Amino acid sequence: MSLSKRIPVFLLRLLALGASVSATVVMVTSRDSAEVFNMKFDAKYTNSPTFKYFALINAIASGYTLILLFFPSKSSCGHFILVLDLIIALLLDSSISACLAIGQVGKNGNSHAGWLPICGQVPKFCNHVTGALVAGFVAAVVYFLILLYTLHNVMNLFTFNG
Amino acid sequence: MSLSKRIPVFLLRLLALGASVSATVVMVTSRDSAEVFNMKFDAKYTNSPTFKYFALINAIASGYTLILLFFPSKSSCGHFILVLDLIIALLLDSSISACLAIGQVGKNGNSHAGWLPICGQVPKFCNHVTGALVAGFVAAVVYFLILLYTLHNVMNLFTFNG
Numbered sequence: 001m002s003l004s005k006r007i008p009v010f011l012l013r014l015l016a017l018g019a020s021v022s023a024t025v026v027m028v029t030s031r032d033s034a035e036v037f038n039m040k041f042d043a044k045y046t047n048s049p050t051f052k053y054f055a056l057i058n059a060i061a062s063g064y065t066l067i068l069l070f071f072p073s074k075s076s077c078g079h080f081i082l083v084l085d086l087i088i089a090l091l092l093d094s095s096i097s098a099c100l101a102i103g104q105v106g107k108n109g110n111s112h113a114g115w116l117p118i119c120g121q122v123p124k125f126c127n128h129v130t131g132a133l134v135a136g137f138v139a140a141v142v143y144f145l146i147l148l149y150t151l152h153n154v155m156n157l158f159t160f161n162g
Numbered sequence: 163m164s165l166s167k168r169i170p171v172f173l174l175r176l177l178a179l180g181a182s183v184s185a186t187v188v189m190v191t192s193r194d195s196a197e198v199f200n201m202k203f204d205a206k207y208t209n210s211p212t213f214k215y216f217a218l219i220n221a222i223a224s225g226y227t228l229i230l231l232f233f234p235s236k237s238s239c240g241h242f243i244l245v246l247d248l249i250i251a252l253l254l255d256s257s258i259s260a261c262l263a264i265g266q267v268g269k270n271g272n273s274h275a276g277w278l279p280i281c282g283q284v285p286k287f288c289n290h291v292t293g294a295l296v297a298g299f300v301a302a303v304v305y306f307l308i309l310l311y312t313l314h315n316v317m318n319l320f321t322f323n324g
Contacts, residue, residue, distance in 0.1 A: 041274070098260055
């Protein structure tokens with residue numbers, strides 16, 4: 001890939017790094033407590049396997065993006081990196097969807113299953129999780145754009161030669 | 163793409179069609195009822211927005227796959243179809259992750275949030291949802307394979323010509 005084609009990918013990766021680091025930090029630091037019926041109730045991300053999964057995936061995405069930013073790969077690795085980008089995009093997509101599903105129950109509850117909403121009791125926790133979700137969503141969209149851009153470059157060559 | 167390269171994609175799409183149709187049908191027909199404290203409790207997929215989302219995405223994936231199977235595209239649409247395949251893979255991935263997150267709460271509950279597990283009361287419903295998730299997972303994996311196969315073909319050309 002030529003330098004002029006590398007710069008947009010570099011900038012997109014920088015944006016993805018910022019977003020995924022923010023998502024991890026905001027999720028990990030989300031914490032609130034409430035007293036319900038004289039029982040102290042601590043809300044933190046480790047209470048839900050889904051929120052732990054979200055933090056883990058965003059940390060992995062941050063590490064992966066950091067490595068690619070500071071150790072630019074040889075052109076011959078393009079195939080391999082495209083597949084890794086695809087896997088990271090799928091993982092980010094999966095972590096956000098899972099978190100959104102749980103967050104929706106946290107916000108609105110589910111009367112059919114008898115699950116009460118908890119955001120009224122621990123608003124600070126819910127706001128933090130919402131922030132983390134927005135940052136994670138940005139990271140996922142940026143990875144989708146990186147994929148589209150790479151495919152566009154590869155396929156143009158394909159059309160040109162084929 | 164030559165005929166010998168089209169056949170594996172055709173077979174993979176056939177498998178994806180079977181899996182996504184099964185996922186939709188199994189999810190939509192999942193239903194069970196239980197009596198808790200003399201209150202009749204009906205479990206069905208429309209009780210949760212996440213399960214409705216899962217059924218919708220799998221129906222969309224089925225329709226899309228069906229169209230591609232019976233109206234084979236021209237080679238010039240390759241670019242466009244690769245991007246559509248990517249979007250379908252991301253949507254399937256997202257619907258399964260969201261359903262898994264809710265299913266995990268349905269099975270184990272979440273003691274911190276006071277959400278009780280419901281699978282003990284409505285086992286038939288939970289088994290149906292599990293079946294739908296397995297079928298949806300197969301569809302997502304098959305779409306991932308379709309993407310890898312297409313990228314492999316495109317990138318090989320890239321290496322050969324570049």
